[in-house]
Amino acid sequence: EVQLLESGGGLVQPGGSLRLSCAASGFTFSIYAMSWVRQAPGRGLEWVSGISSSGGSTYYADSVKGRFTISRDNSKNTVYLQMNSLRTEDTAVYYCAKGRGSSSREFDYWGQGTLVTVSS
Amino acid sequence: DIQMTQSPSTLSASVGDRVTITCRASQSIDSWLAWYQQKPGKAPKLLIHDVSSLESGVPSRFSGSGSVTEFTLTISSLQPDDFATYYCQQYNTFSTFGQGTKVEIK
Numbered sequence: 001e002v003q004l005l006e007s008g009g010g011l012v013q014p015g016g017s018l019r020l021s022c023a024a025s026g027f028t029f030s031i032y033a034m035s036w037v038r039q040a041p042g043r044g045l046e047w048v049s050g051i052s053s054s055g056g057s058t059y060y061a062d063s064v065k066g067r068f069t070i071s072r073d074n075s076k077n078t079v080y081l082q083m084n085s086l087r088t089e090d091t092a093v094y095y096c097a098k099g100r101g102s103s104s105r106e107f108d109y110w111g112q113g114t115l116v117t118v119s120s
Numbered sequence: 121d122i123q124m125t126q127s128p129s130t131l132s133a134s135v136g137d138r139v140t141i142t143c144r145a146s147q148s149i150d151s152w153l154a155w156y157q158q159k160p161g162k163a164p165k166l167l168i169h170d171v172s173s174l175e176s177g178v179p180s181r182f183s184g185s186g187s188v189t190e191f192t193l194t195i196s197s198l199q200p201d202d203f204a205t206y207y208c209q210q211y212n213t214f215s216t217f218g219q220g221t222k223v224e225i226k
Contacts, residue, residue, distance in 0.1 A: 035215070037164075037217075044207065044217060044218070044219045044220045045156075045158075045164065045207055045209075045217040045220075046217065047209075047214065047215035047216065047217065050214070050215070059214050061214070062121065095163055095164075100169065104211070105211040105214065105215040106152075106154040106166065106169045106170075106209065106211050106215075107154075107164075107166060108166050108169075108175065110163035110164055110165075111163065112163060113163060
């Protein structure tokens with residue numbers, strides 16, 4: 001059974017940093033792309049960042065480019081999202097999502113989400 | 121950036137109704153389009169990828185069609201479990217979601 005378990009969310013002040021983690025199990029992690037998708041309270045879905053299966057290619061939404069960094073450790077079956085210079089508009093539930101292929105950005109499995117709140 | 125526009129934003133329907141949701145892209149996305157269903161407090165669920173390919177386990181009452189910039193999701197006979205919010209997503213260039221269509225009980 002595919003499982004994606006996010007962690008690392010919480011309350012942070014504007015300008016602060018957080019690192020989200022997503023531990024994967026139930027599939028061969030190293031051959032699938034992974035992404036982070038967020039959803040602000042009461043709002044729609046926003047793709048944030050993606051990484052290819054090898055980690056050699058990374059992609060970012062304009063809204064987070066230069067502030068967020070995605071990475072993965074295929075030996076630990078984990079994908080990360082380092083979030084710096086956080087803004088109030090980054091407040092959202094952050095979902096980890098598995099791509100259907102090695103560079104895919106359509107997602108067949110999602111985690112349960114972790115809430116990030118940016119507030120003073 | 122590619123923008124995705126869904127219509128309607130809200131749809132009121134009854135069990136058994138045929139429901140159609142439209143998604144328009146601001147430029148051509150070939151066949152790189154997916155549809156998701158989301159229920160309150162839950163993660164999205166992939167229904168359809170590559171415009172019309174039904175994900176494993178998804179009921180056949182769901183179907184997708186379209187090309188280039190205009191796409192539709194159709195539910196042939198709405199069931200009680202289908203009341204939810206639906207999102208389209210393009211993955212031709214990075215990724216963009218539509219703003220969502222809430223299907224509610226009439």
